[in-house]
Amino acid sequence: MSRQVPLVAANSVLGSLQELRSDTLGAYLRAQRTYGDVVRFSAGPPGMRADVYGVFSAEGVQQILASQAANFRKENAVYTEIRESIGNGLLTSQDEEYRFQRRMVQPFFTQRRVNGYAAAVHLEAIAAAEKWSASPDGLIDASKEMAEFALRAVTRILFGSDIDTAIDVVRRNFPVLGDSVLRRGVAPLRIPRTWPTPANRRVAAAQRELYEVCDRIIAERSAAGDTGEQDMVSLLVQARGEDGAALDADAVRDQVLVFLLAGHETTATALAFSLHLLARHPEAQARLREEVDSVLGGRAAEAADLDTLPYVGQVLKEAMRLYPSVAIMGRRNAEAAEVEGFHIPAGSDVYLSPWVTHRHPDYWARPEDFDPDHFAPEAEAARPRYAWFPFGGGPRACIGQHFSMLEATIALATFFQRFELTAVDHDIPVGLAMTMQAMGPMRVRVTPRDKRPQRHSAGARTEGQGAAE
Structure with a gap:
């Protein structure tokens, strides 16, 4: 017999509304520690109160994302806002529409095809490194720098020679849409988008400008036909299914906007926190540099190096464990369900949180510590599949x-061939938009490796000296 989900104690007037809005990640983490792996929040004023469920165990996550995936659908308010902001691409589409889109797009994400993007990624990584070398004080904000690097890399892959036309439009307008999605997605009442409020006008203008630049480039590619161009817009325009079906212009734009979101904001977060964590942990940084130097010997990182740079991969996975780009994932169940033995009524908003599961003491030794050996092969093999799901x-x-x-590995290898990093800011507050964001500066000092101070030999260095460096 199913158990009733424990209710999180909350304010008698607004329930858990204020806590969930002001400190969502903290509220989820505290609920798991206090009540267990399946919890229920009641949020909102009397008469408008709604229940929200949190599921935090690896086993529960697997049920929702895998074994019961057909029942747990992308039909909550946040996904509705994403659809209305950037279209109904792979991120938000469902059922046959999703399956059609996935079949059309899958050929562009095979390992062989993706490996072909390595040169474009390396080009942008070198450009970022050259910019850092010219910094007079050696200070960079890792969050801002990685946002720019990842945006340029994915825009180059999507738009090819039109990168400079598109990038400023994307840079200015995506944050406006992201803020709107978050604000409206969690609001108890949402003002219709057609009302001419200042916020609605800003969002409409941002969406219009973003759509216009994508539509123009798509139209140009369609008119040009097959010219041999290999940017992704050209490939999407030319794509045909087994029955000859093609994506129309709006569907191509929807996919492009999803790839812009997923291809730059998520990777930027992973890279920014990787740089900052390595800057705070010189022993891990030294181990990574040693691997990069040994494997690459000064040459450029290539796609094949994903398998030859295992510690770089461990660092990235550990950064994504501690700072998952998508810290909360929502679903709504069409029919009543049982998850981890608990009853969840039909039509419930159910949230998973990599932020919480990635800190679950049942799966992680020292869950709050940065330790790339969490992802050593033997450690990974010993954990449930969904203990880590960024x-x-x-x-x-x-x-x-x-x-x-691929993008993150090439970037880290390129940067640490050239630099040593030291943290300036240490405790970085984080918040939520469409992806996790650093809410303050994330400054690190970059020192070119050919200009670094003379060091003692490893054997003569004391523990205190190592920490200071």
Whole structure:
């Protein structure tokens, strides 16, 4: 017999509304520690109160994303806002529409195709490194720098020679849409988008400008036909299914906007926190540099190096464990369900949180510590599959996972061939938009490796000296 989900104690007037809005990640983490792996929040004023469920165990996550995926659908308010902001691409589409889109897009995300993007990623990584070398004080904000790097890399892959036309439009307008999605997605009442409020006008203008630049480039590619161009817009325009079906212009735009979101904001977060964590942990940084130097010997990182740079991969996975780009994932169940033995009524908003599961003491030794050896092969093999799920899982797992790891691995290898990093800011507050964001500066000092101070030999260095460096 199913058990009743424990209710999180809350304010008698607004329930858990204020806590969930002001400190969502903290509220989820405290609920798991106090009540267990399946919890219920009641939020809102009397007469408007709604229940929200949290599921935090690896086993529960697997049920929702994999074994019961057909019942747990992308039909909550946040996904509605994403659809209305950037269209109904792979991120938000469902059922036959999703399956059609996935079939059309899958050929562009095979390992072979994605490996072909390595040169474009390396080009942008070198450009970022050259910019850092010219910094007079050696200070960079890792969050801002990685946002720019990842945006340029994915825009180059999507738009090819039109990168400079598109990038400023994307840079200015995506944050406006992201803020709107978050604000409206969690609001108890949402003002219709057609009302001419200042916020609605800003969002409409941002969406219009973003759509216009995508539509123009798509139209140009369609008119040009098959010219041999290999940017992704050209490939999407030319794509045909087995029955000859094609994506229309709006559907191409929807996919492009999803790839812009997933291809730059998520990877930027992973890279920014990787740089900052390595800057705070010189022993891990030294181990990574040693691997990069030994394997690459000064040459450029290539796609094949994902398998030859295992510690770089461990660092990235550990950064994504501690700071998952998508810290909360929502679903709504069409029919009543049982998850981890608990009854969840039909039509419930159910939230998973990589932020919480990635800190679950049942799966992680020292869950709050940065330790890339959490992802040593033997440690990974000993954990449940869904103890770590920054890319989701099941039939809706992120199609761009290989691209994200390729981009991030090439970037880290390129940067640490050239620099040593030291943290200036240490405790970085985080918040939520469409993806996790650093809410303050994330400054690190970059020192070119050919200009670094003379060091003592490893054997003569004391523990205190190592920490100071």
